[in-house]
Amino acid sequence: MPLLPPASPRFRRPALLVGLVLSAMVFSGCSAAATTAPAATDAAAAGTISVTHARGESEVPAQAKRVVVLEPVALDASVALGIVPVGAAVLNEAAGIPSYLGKEASGITSVGTVTEPNVEKIAALKPDLIIGTESRHSALYDQLSSVAPTVYLASQADPWKDNVKLVGKALGRVDEADTLLADYDARCNEVKTEFAVEGKTAQLIRPRDGLLTVYGPESFAGSTLECVGFTTPPRDWQNSISVDLSPEKVLEASADLVVVTTTDVDDPTTMPEAITANASSFPDVHLVDQSYWITGVGPMGGLKVLDDIESILRDAR
Numbered sequence: 001m002p003l004l005p006p007a008s009p010r011f012r013r014p015a016l017l018v019g020l021v022l023s024a025m026v027f028s029g030c031s032a033a034a035t036t037a038p039a040a041t042d043a044a045a046a047g048t049i050s051v052t053h054a055r056g057e058s059e060v061p062a063q064a065k066r067v068v069v070l071e072p073v074a075l076d077a078s079v080a081l082g083i084v085p086v087g088a089a090v091l092n093e094a095a096g097i098p099s100y101l102g103k104e105a106s107g108i109t110s111v112g113t114v115t116e117p118n119v120e121k122i123a124a125l126k127p128d129l130i131i132g133t134e135s136r137h138s139a140l141y142d143q144l145s146s147v148a149p150t151v152y153l154a155s156q157a158d159p160w161k162d163n164v165k166l167v168g169k170a171l172g173r174v175d176e177a178d179t180l181l182a183d184y185d186a187r188c189n190e191v192k193t194e195f196a197v198e199g200k201t202a203q204l205i206r207p208r209d210g211l212l213t214v215y216g217p218e219s220f221a222g223s224t225l226e227c228v229g230f231t232t233p234p235r236d237w238q239n240s241i242s243v244d245l246s247p248e249k250v251l252e253a254s255a256d257l258v259v260v261t262t263t264d265v266d267d268p269t270t271m272p273e274a275i276t277a278n279a280s281s282f283p284d285v286h287l288v289d290q291s292y293w294i295t296g297v298g299p300m301g302g303l304k305v306l307d308d309i310e311s312i313l314r315d316a317r
Helices: 014-036 072-080 119-124 134-147 160-170 174-195 220-227 247-253 299-315
Strands: 048-053 056-061 067-069 087-090 109-113 129-133 150-153 202-208 211-215 242-245 257-262 285-289
Touching: 048 150, 048 160, 056 150, 067 072, 072 160, 072 174, 072 299, 109 119, 119 134, 129 134, 129 160, 134 150, 150 160, 160 174, 174 220, 174 299, 202 220, 211 247, 220 257, 220 299, 242 247, 257 299, 285 299
Parallel strands: 067 087, 067 129, 087 109, 129 150, 202 257, 257 285
Antiparallel strands: 048 056, 202 211, 211 242
């Protein structure tokens, strides 16, 4: 049965908002102390913080206000932390900024794609911080650094929680990032406790370019399926988060639960023919929203994925 992604009532921000208020109070206190201290020379007192990242160490604004992000995890995490970027690279220009991020993100300017960000568009936004990725944007670092202080994640394939923490560091909101991840873990445990799916397998499939991309346990959504108790069917992941299969090998993607990404969960024709033609091998298959199962890497996307998993398991009862 196609799945209409539910709202995410459990995405709560009280703890985060409290953390932000406390952070502001602490920062204000530090600033006040700096006016009376005879020699306040540390970077924080000067309005910057030092961030160690994939390209070394950078001094960035302690409270960046005009942020440009070039990776989905940085976009999701920034919005979740209450700092809506002025610009973002997107996976697909036609799709634009993922709608699951909410109205507050609808005004973000696209600065190209994650694989080909446009430096001129970035510069035109006059950012005070840029967050990119070494694995994708290595050749652009010098150009970007000449525009604004730039922080690089090592790779989009790195454990997404580590990347969220680095984004939190770059934005001066380390504690708040930890809170977001703790909320995600708590939500995982809720679903795991309620449905007890240990011993069952689950596989995420993304149809694209005539192939079926299956995602492993180190991927964002794959790790979320595992965090609620599912196991990803074993295979050689070739040191990657995903592997492409030809439609002829579709049976290799079978599992107790199979979720297939689509841009329209209400359209059953978006289910790959290779799967519908082998229905007996896929007794429990569901369409899920690609905008957060694939492109929504981060705490907000994670909670949306967990809501979908919960709905699927509840409907199966």
